[in-house]
Amino acid sequence: xxxxxxxxxxxxxxxxxxxxxxxxxxxxxxxxxxxxxxxxxxxxxxxxxxxxxxxxxxxxxxxxxxxxxxxxxxxxxxxxxxxxxxxxxxxxxxxxxxxxxxxxxxxxxxxxxxxxxxxxxxxxxxxxxxxxxxxxxxxxxxxxxxxxxxxxxxxxxxxxxxxxxxxxxxxxxxxxxxxxxxxxxxxxxxxxxxxxxxxxxxxxxxxxxxxxxxxxxxxxxxxxxxxxxxxxxxxxxxxxxxxxxxxxxxxxxxxxxxxxxxxxxxxxxxxxxxxxxxxxxxxxxxxxxxxxxxxxxxxxxxxxxxxxxxxxxxxxxxxxxxxxxxxxxxxxxxxxxxxxxxxxxxxxxxxxxxxxxxxxxxxxxxxxxxxxxxxxxxxxxxxxxxxxxxxxxxxxxxxxxxxxxxxxxxxxxxxxxxxxxxxxxxxxxxxxxxxxxxxxxxxxxxxxxxxxxxxxxxxxxxxxxxxxxxxxxxxxxxxxxxxxxxxxxxxxxxxxxxxxxxxxx
Amino acid sequence: xxxxxxxxxxxxxxxxxxxxxxxxxxxxxxxxxxxxxxxxxxxxxxxxxxxxxxxxxxxxxxxxxxxxxxxxxxxxxxxxxxxxxxxxxxxxxxxxxxxxxxxxxxxxxxxxxxxxxxxxxxxx
Amino acid sequence: xxxxxxxxxxxxxxxxxxxxxxxxxxxxxxxxxxxxxxxxxxxxxxxxxxxxxxxxxxxxxxxxxxxxxxxxxxxxxxxxxxxxxxxxxxxxxxxxxxxxxxxx
Numbered sequence: 001x002x003x004x005x006x007x008x009x010x011x012x013x014x015x016x017x018x019x020x021x022x023x024x025x026x027x028x029x030x031x032x033x034x035x036x037x038x039x040x041x042x043x044x045x046x047x048x049x050x051x052x053x054x055x056x057x058x059x060x061x062x063x064x065x066x067x068x069x070x071x072x073x074x075x076x077x078x079x080x081x082x083x084x085x086x087x088x089x090x091x092x093x094x095x096x097x098x099x100x101x102x103x104x105x106x107x108x109x110x111x112x113x114x115x116x117x118x119x120x121x122x123x124x125x126x127x128x129x130x131x132x133x134x135x136x137x138x139x140x141x142x143x144x145x146x147x148x149x150x151x152x153x154x155x156x157x158x159x160x161x162x163x164x165x166x167x168x169x170x171x172x173x174x175x176x177x178x179x180x181x182x183x184x185x186x187x188x189x190x191x192x193x194x195x196x197x198x199x200x201x202x203x204x205x206x207x208x209x210x211x212x213x214x215x216x217x218x219x220x221x222x223x224x225x226x227x228x229x230x231x232x233x234x235x236x237x238x239x240x241x242x243x244x245x246x247x248x249x250x251x252x253x254x255x256x257x258x259x260x261x262x263x264x265x266x267x268x269x270x271x272x273x274x275x276x277x278x279x280x281x282x283x284x285x286x287x288x289x290x291x292x293x294x295x296x297x298x299x300x301x302x303x304x305x306x307x308x309x310x311x312x313x314x315x316x317x318x319x320x321x322x323x324x325x326x327x328x329x330x331x332x333x334x335x336x337x338x339x340x341x342x343x344x345x346x347x348x349x350x351x352x353x354x355x356x357x358x359x360x361x362x363x364x365x366x367x368x369x370x371x372x373x374x375x376x377x378x379x380x381x382x383x384x385x386x387x388x389x390x391x392x393x394x395x396x397x398x399x400x401x402x403x404x405x406x407x408x409x410x411x412x413x414x415x416x417x418x419x420x421x422x423x424x425x426x427x428x429x430x431x432x433x434x435x436x437x438x439x440x441x442x443x444x445x446x447x448x449x450x451x452x453x454x455x456x457x458x459x460x461x462x463x464x465x466x467x468x469x470x471x472x473x474x475x476x477x478x479x480x481x482x483x484x485x486x487x488x489x490x491x492x493x494x495x496x497x498x499x500x501x502x503x504x505x
Numbered sequence: 506x507x508x509x510x511x512x513x514x515x516x517x518x519x520x521x522x523x524x525x526x527x528x529x530x531x532x533x534x535x536x537x538x539x540x541x542x543x544x545x546x547x548x549x550x551x552x553x554x555x556x557x558x559x560x561x562x563x564x565x566x567x568x569x570x571x572x573x574x575x576x577x578x579x580x581x582x583x584x585x586x587x588x589x590x591x592x593x594x595x596x597x598x599x600x601x602x603x604x605x606x607x608x609x610x611x612x613x614x615x616x617x618x619x620x621x622x623x624x625x626x627x628x629x
Numbered sequence: 630x631x632x633x634x635x636x637x638x639x640x641x642x643x644x645x646x647x648x649x650x651x652x653x654x655x656x657x658x659x660x661x662x663x664x665x666x667x668x669x670x671x672x673x674x675x676x677x678x679x680x681x682x683x684x685x686x687x688x689x690x691x692x693x694x695x696x697x698x699x700x701x702x703x704x705x706x707x708x709x710x711x712x713x714x715x716x717x718x719x720x721x722x723x724x725x726x727x728x729x730x731x732x733x
Contacts, residue, residue: 032618135694160730172705176670178669181646181669181676184680192688192690245731572714576710579703586699587700590696
């Protein structure tokens with residue numbers, strides 16, 4: 001390999017990743033060499049500018065055809081581009097939240113690290129969206145995970161934060177090991193780590209009925225390991241504790257960026273490897289069709305467990321953790337009912353979830369920081385204290401609950417239609433989804449009654465920092481726009497990414 | 506079948522070694538007990554510590570600073586693993602891998618600078 | 630002299646993995662839990678290297694994969710131990726079942 005091969009690669013397609021990497025490295029050096037008295041808050045704006053430049057460079061790449069460089073370890077296809085866009089927008093909002101974050105005891109000298117660790121986590125997630133190789137997928141996953149472990153424990157003087165980080169490390173480590181064990185069998189039987197070649201080898205072996213049970217075992221282990229990352233029940237135990245103990249921007253990061261990345265790696269591995277592989281030697285059904293019952297179970301249990309346990313939570317961050325478990329269940333419904341519209345449904349739901357959840361977390365961060373407690377009762381009388389903030393939070397909650405006119409409703413509708421349109425229709429899952437949504441009304445509307453009908457503990461006006469205000473306005477605009485005119489997003493998706501038909505090529 | 510036989514033969518060797526390993530200490534200790542004189546004394550039962558009187562518990566807590574050095578060593582030690590394959594195949598890989606490795610080493614250097622600025626390299 | 634079949638390595642890795650999983654799920658001491666996770670990751674390494682030498686389709690990429698696994702495992706252990714240290718400084722305990730402050 002000489003310089004010609006080096007230059008023959010289209011490095012421009014990695015520009016978003018390079019930008020994030022460069023900004024993260026720059027920020028870490030700046031953080032080290034700037035004088036102690038310097039206010040590290042301005043580093044957040046550099047990080048934000050870096051993410052925005054990456055978004056611009058990604059938009060510049062939207063028209064290009066699917067390319068793969070570095071021996072197909074890095075591939076920029078429409079799937080990668082579509083989900084990278086969600087990740088970047090989510091990370092930009094999280095950085096804005098982190099800029100205004102001020103815990104009780106202060107972040108002190110860790111403020112700079114707080115910002116660039118988000119970027120390294122984002123980099124890991126981005127590598128995952130566009131990798132065509134098991135090794136890069138794994139490295140991206142771990143880059144995201146290890147950054148999140150440190151972020152969760154960022155408040156070093158706070159016992160809750162320490163405990164959250166410890167629980168996250170232990171659960172994350174176990175899930176990594178389980179996923180890897182499954183991956184080692186996938187590699188061993190197919191003899192390559194390249195996803196495309198693996199898919200070919202596995203189809204050929206399965207057509208002869210070879211190794212079917214071992215592949216089933218590997219599929220099962222990978223699915224379980226990744227469902228830890230998605231926080232889908234029954235592997236959700238870590239989520240409430242970690243969400244509660246982490247700093248609020250980190251909670252937002254985990255519930256949006258980390259979860260999106262989890263779905264990305266799930267789709268990459270499961271669809272690339274198992275979609276075309278025959279399920280038995282009669283070759284009537286594909287492997288995924290014979291095994292999709294496992295994904296359906298995860299989806300059903302997540303929806304029920306998430307929504308029911310959320311009913312009795314008094315801590316707002318804990319409640320949102322359970323709500324995010326339920327939302328992971330909704331998205332898993334779309335994946336288990338695999339059809340022509342699955343990608344559209346998952347993408348749209350993740351976009352809607354990003355907007356409404358980040359908006360909600362922006363308000364939660366503001367309220368919990370000002371009252372130094374995370375009880376739902378702190379939201380009492382929010383309408384009197386700040387009518388605009390209360391109205392915004394109400395829209396996010398309505399959207400999370402799936403009320404018509406909001407993006408959350410359209411997202412749920414897409415998934416619901418997708419579940420019914422496949423043949424055979426997933427009627428049980430669809431009805432569980434409706435039941436779960438109805439249960440979720442109780443706790444979502446519980447917050448609404450607190451906000452609008454309960455007297456406020458203090459009449460003190462709330463001062464909204466610029467970063468939080470920007471996130472709330474952006475999320476509000478998006479939630480309503482995609483709720484009233486969902487075609488703006490779906491047309492954008494279809495015009496730029498087609499129907500993801502270069503995913504398997 | 507031939508393969509299976511030689512495979513089982515391997516385990517026979519393991520078994521023989523296992524038996525020897527158990528027998529040897531038993532025989533040695535037993536013979537020692539038979540042959541040596543038996544005259545117990547107070548001083549004979551104390552822990553031998555280079556001729557010095559033992560003065561506290563043998564299990565002590567080490568300074569926590571060792572831990573950070575050990576951690577630094579483990580991280581950089583493991584990263585070197587990536588340099589070996591590159592060094593061995595340097596002629597075949599050429600300039601491309603050289604540039605990749607430079608990026609890798611620069612990233613490691615940033616880590617080292619981090620440790621240096623955070624004063625973990627200093628023993629205080 | 631290569632008469633040990635692939636299945637022996639796979640069984641060894643599986644046993645190691647199960648010991649690690651058992652330890653990670655039942656032990657009280659967080660250090661032992663972290664060690665158990667390392668055991669599970671090392672079981673993966675045995676699998677990868679065995680497959681890359683003796684598998685149905687041997688190739689070098691398994692050994693490369695295991696290099697990455699080793700590195701990532703080291704990084705994860707380092708982060709885990711560092712977090713445990715900071716937890717110990719606050720709470721003076723390394724027992725997993727005493728980390729029960731975060732509850733509804």
